[in-house]
Amino acid sequence: MALFDASPRWTVTNLTRHLRHLFEEDPDLQGIWVEGEISNLSRPASGHVYFTLKDAGASLRCVMWKTEAARLRLILQDGMAIEAHGSLGIYDVAGQYQLYADSIRPLGEGALFQEFLRLKALLEAEGLFEARRKRAIPASPRRIGIVTSRTGAALRDMLNTLRRRMPLAEVVLAPTPVQGEEAPLKIVEALRDLNRVVQPEVILLARGGGSIEDLWAFNDERVVRAVSESQAPVITGVGHETDFTLADFAADLRAPTPTAAAELATPVTALELWQGLVVVSRTLTESMEILIDQKRILLDGLKSGLRLSSPLRKVQTERQRVDDISRRGHAAQAHRLELAETRMIGLENRLAALSPLAVLKRGYAVVTKNKKVIASKHQVKDGDGLRVRVQDGEFSARVSGEEM
Amino acid sequence: MAKNEIKPIENLNYEEAFAELEKIVAVLESGEKPLEESMSLFERGQALSKRCADLLDKAELKVKELAGEELTDFEENE
Incomplete structure (x- = not known):
């Protein structure tokens, strides 16, 4: 070979840099998927991951930096068929081209x-x-x-x-x-x-x-x-x-x-059914109590009305015949009222026997605020005073504000 | 409702018993019925309330298995 021929001359560094630029400027080598099988997998203390991708005909050095490797959602193993995404570049010091991988998926997942x-x-x-x-x-x-x-x-x-x-x-x-x-x-x-x-x-x-x-x-x-x-x-x-x-x-x-x-x-849930049942059972008892109270007030009113229009007063001013009719009428009404009262007492006794709230005996409680039953957390706020009714009595409680 | 009233309480499921209980409470709260009738409704209500409580108390998840048209009890192997 002639000593003074025209062949280009390179330093190794310059040549390597030139090659690197060729790689980096070729869109077919940047941001690509490469499929192959993993071998020579190593993960040194640096946290970077090194492996070789190979198939029947060739092999390709690959590196994945620590930050990307940390995002991997599969565990790499030798022999695993994968697709690696990344860009081709050159590691100057070793004079070696390699794939700088930024993500890896199992082969076939793409399809x-x-x-x-x-x-x-x-x-x-x-x-x-x-x-x-x-x-x-x-x-x-x-x-x-x-x-x-x-x-x-x-x-x-x-x-x-x-x-x-x-x-x-x-x-x-x-x-x-x-x-x-x-x-x-x-x-x-x-x-x-x-x-x-x-x-x-x-x-x-x-x-x-x-x-x-x-x-x-x-x-x-x-x-x-x-x-x-x-x-x-x-x-x-x-x-x-x-x-x-x-x-x-x-x-x-x-x-x-x-x-x-x-x-x-x-x-x-079943727990919510229990709570609903407690509330409805309580309303059942209360509505019956109210009904009986109303009838009792009505009955008391009728009784005092009867006394005011006592036939004795009328005897003095009315004729005997009219008085007789009146007396019979009042006597009949008084008798009806007596019957009604007896029945009322019977009903009250039955109510007392059936009452109240068999469910409370199971350890459930009825919580009220200002006499209103609390069925939702939205009905109370921090610091509210509550009444808690359990089977053997009542006590006060205060809302502590911590929502569960 | 009239039909439900003659249905024996022990044959009612939870939803049926609870729905009837709610209806009874609404009737009692309206105060429209005579006292005697209200009292029987109340007693029926008490029985319904007890039925609901019993059902909740004894409830145990039933698991069956379907194979074609065939329904059988499913054996759970822990």
């Missing part, structure tokens, strides 16, 4: 997400997710249908919640697999069977947390349509708080978890 968006747009255009389609959840359903796996924690969570909140209810489980090939069809059948055979007032469609693939049955078009066609309103509780499926969009109500779905299905 799933595209399918999710396509189906969502389609069903949305059909009006399946419209607010006006959503039906109200009954306040106190007696019959609750559940569609979920027989063995999952989701079922146990829901049954425990329903048992605690509303043990008067009856639950009908239509067990079905909630993931895998056959899950969508089985879920559709379970929803149809429940509606046809049992006619529950509300249906819970639920599954515990899992990966996006695990939850995929709830994005199946058949399942979404079955949810929107269900006669009974459907509450979904699929996965965790952050998971949204198409079944959620089609449901009449979406709960963040199975437990929350069971809570939403029982807006009124």
